[in-house]
Structures are given as structure tokens and as C-alpha cells.
Amino acid sequence: MSVDLLAGVDGGGSKIAVLVTDRALVPVARRTVATGVGAPTAAVDQVADAVESTLRAAGRGVDELAAVGIGVPGRVDPAAGVVTLAVNLGWHEVALGPGLERRFRVPVSVENDVKAAAAGLAARGRTSGIADLAYLGIGTGISAGVVVGGRLYRGRRGLAGEIGHVVLQEDGPLCECGLRGCLEAMASGRGIASIADEAVRAGSLVLGGGSRTTAADVYAAAGRGDAAARAIVDAAGRAVARAVHLLVMTYDLQAVFIGGGVTGAGRLFSDPVERALDVLRASSPLAREALGPGVLHVLSPDADAGAWGAVVLAGRAALPADAAAVRDDRTGVIPADAGSAEARSP
Ligand SMILES: [Zn+2]
Structure with a gap:
């Protein structure tokens, strides 16, 4: 044996x-x-x-x-x-x-x-030749792992890459951590569901279906052309694009890989992110250089x-x-x- x-x-x-x-x-x-x-x-x-x-x-x-x-x-x-x-x-x-x-x-x-x-x-060579990368996990919460120079970078307290609690919008939705407008409050599964619940209560969004709203419900509604759901997933896409930009600029990364349950929405997830990256690229030669072709890889759910x-x-x-x-x-x-x-x- x-x-x-x-x-x-x-x-x-x-x-x-x-x-x-x-x-x-x-x-x-x-x-x-x-x-x-x-x-x-x-x-x-x-x-x-x-x-x-x-x-x-x-x-x-x-x-x-x-x-x-x-x-x-x-x-x-x-x-x-x-x-x-x-x-x-x-x-x-x-x-x-x-x-x-x-x-x-x-x-x-x-x-x-x-x-x-x-x-x-990094280790599996899946990233062939990419020694500087981040994995951004978008599920119930959001956080990233960062590999710099081929080595996992943990930081002094192991907090390196904890980008979910970086504030992107000062008057944004309240986050579990106590701050407002954290990336996680705007683009995580829990954050998207909670923003959608608020819109349902305000009467601007009708989701129907199950008793508990999920991010998948919101992406599905956006896919059906619902304007309010679209606005929510577009805002989430802009937040994710800013997170990708932040990670790349902070650590001078070559690529950011995104995985996690929320990416199961497929193109409905990735298109708003790509569009928001294009806006950044169009506005700044520096952003265009940092966010070059191939910077973003959305991993398949399997x-x-x-x-x-x-x-x-x-x-x-x-x-x-x-x-x-x-x-x-x-x-x-x-x-x-x-x-x-x-x-x-x-
Ligand atoms: Zn937070």
C-alpha cells in the first residue's frame, strides 16, 4: 500500500x-x-x-x-x-x-x-508565469489572498488582502463590520441580497419566489431585464472593478482571479465588472496600463x-x-x- x-x-x-x-x-x-x-x-x-x-x-x-x-x-x-x-x-x-x-x-x-x-x-502553474496575483473570493463575504513574487503574502497580522472591509462609498449600506459602504456590503452575496431586500421593502423591486432573497435571485432578475435589479448588480460590478484596481495598484499584480458563489451568475456577474474596468481604462492611461488585457480571470464554478x-x-x-x-x-x-x-x- x-x-x-x-x-x-x-x-x-x-x-x-x-x-x-x-x-x-x-x-x-x-x-x-x-x-x-x-x-x-x-x-x-x-x-x-x-x-x-x-x-x-x-x-x-x-x-x-x-x-x-x-x-x-x-x-x-x-x-x-x-x-x-x-x-x-x-x-x-x-x-x-x-x-x-x-x-x-x-x-x-x-x-x-x-x-x-x-x-x-500560483503553485499549480495554472497561472503560468504569473508570480504576482490575487485570488478574490466573492461569496457570503469578500476577501482576497495575495501572492507577491511567487510567495503568499500574509502581512503582519494575516490581514493582507482583507479587502472586503475597504470602504468604497462613505454613505453606502451598513456593513457587518460596523462601517458603511464596504466592498463586502456592496458586492458580496449577503450584501447584494440585503440591498435587494431594502429595494423590495421600498417597492422599487419585485423578486417574488422564495422566502429568503439570494444574490442569485437578483442576478436572475437582472438577466430578465428588471431595471432595479440591473442597477444593483451594476453597482456591485463597479465595486468589484474598483477592488480589482485597488489590488493591482497596491501590490502591482499581473492578474486577479475571481471565484466564489456569486460568480455562479456567469456573464451576468462578469459583464458589469468588465464594463466598469473599461470605464477606468478609458479615463486614465495609468489605469489602462495596470488593468491590461488578461488582468481579470473569472474562474468557472467548478x-x-x-x-x-x-x-x-x-x-x-x-x-x-x-x-x-x-x-x-x-x-x-x-x-x-x-x-x-x-x-x-x-
Ligand atoms: Zn465592512
Whole structure:
């Protein structure tokens, strides 16, 4: 029995996605459990069960695992494997890594989900030749992971890329964080739904359908030509375009990859963003240079950037401690190529 499987877990509030690959990053099994990670006390078992059932369905065993990587939406201490704060999950100081290591008896790497996705995109060579990039995750909330010079950049407090709470409109909608007009309040799934609810209450928008408004409802209404819904998704598109511009200008990036549930609206999501980028380009030669062709990549919903990022984390965790790609725990800087197939080739 060879011990050569890497399990990557994207653990969110509404689903747990598991991707298992071999050491050359060839997919062996994947499965999405439609229940999010819940209470901290149950989370280790929940994630472990999801990994085990994914392996079982592919006729593989836990004893074939070399390492596990997991990305979660929250602040993480990667060296300790501890999720220090995940507001949307209701977690505080959860020792997810040590718990999973006890269960599987293999190295486990824990990272913030969008940071994992960004490092994964860089590591898989998917971005061929792009050493400076961001992954912008637009789902219930919004945040970005930034790779600079081929390395994941975490910043002093791990806040690098937390662009969801940058204020874009001072008198904009109230954000969960307490500020007004944050990117997240204007363009996240929760933000769009909440703006739409306000419009429904004011009588300017009729959505019908389900009891709870979702961003997908609003994009669908925009697709049907509803003017009020269009105005909301156009404003969201302008906010996302400004976020792309901010990320590129702040870190001098080559490309921004966008993923997350809201992008499931397809062209209805990406067209308003592209239009807003064109407006910026038309107004400024500097913006035109920064936002050149190919700067924006909207990933398809099945791209699974989070799970792939977690697999790359697992690949790094499976490396022997003296390998070239060991994480520098002091600075928290991770060589983004640490999990690439090349780096692990015998
Ligand atoms: Zn905010």
C-alpha cells in the first residue's frame, strides 16, 4: 500500500468540498458535502468524516493518505494549525490542525481559504508565469489572498488582502463590520441580497419566489431585464472593478482571479465588472496600463480553487522537513511553489 494521497478540504459555512489527488496532483476523488462545518467541538469529526467518505467512495483508504490540507473562512495561525477567529462559523481558537492530525496521524496544514486558493493557483502553474496575483473570493463575504513574487503574502497580522472591509462609498449600506459602504456590503452575496431586500421593502423591486432573497435571485432578475435589479448588480460590478484596481495598484499584480458563489451568475456577474474596468481604462492611461488585457480571470464554478489550494497545502505538509520548500514560520511566508508537482518530483 503506497502512502501517496493528498486530501484538500475547502471547509465553509454552507458546504465541505473534498478533493483527493495523488502526489502528481492528479485527481483521485472529489466530493462536496452540502452541510457546512458547524460547532467547533464537532468540526474535526465532520471534516474527517467528509475525507473518509470521499476516499471510501473511490475505493481508497485512509491509510493511503500522506497529508491533509484545509482552508477555512477565517483568521488562521498556520504554524499552530489553529483557526483563531472565524466569525461566520462562530469559531474562536479552534485547534483544527492538531485535532485532524490525531485522527489521521499524518501532517495537516490549515490556512485561510482564500489565501490557500491564491497559493494553490500560483503553485499549480495554472497561472503560468504569473508570480504576482490575487485570488478574490466573492461569496457570503469578500476577501482576497495575495501572492507577491511567487510567495503568499500574509502581512503582519494575516490581514493582507482583507479587502472586503475597504470602504468604497462613505454613505453606502451598513456593513457587518460596523462601517458603511464596504466592498463586502456592496458586492458580496449577503450584501447584494440585503440591498435587494431594502429595494423590495421600498417597492422599487419585485423578486417574488422564495422566502429568503439570494444574490442569485437578483442576478436572475437582472438577466430578465428588471431595471432595479440591473442597477444593483451594476453597482456591485463597479465595486468589484474598483477592488480589482485597488489590488493591482497596491501590490502591482499581473492578474486577479475571481471565484466564489456569486460568480455562479456567469456573464451576468462578469459583464458589469468588465464594463466598469473599461470605464477606468478609458479615463486614465495609468489605469489602462495596470488593468491590461488578461488582468481579470473569472474562474468557472467548478474550478474548485479552494479545494485545489488545500491540496497544495497538503502537498507542502507532506514534504520532509528538510525539503527546500519548508514554510518560514517566523515570517509566515509560504513559498507558493511548495506544492507544485515539479517541487515534489523524485
Ligand atoms: Zn465592512
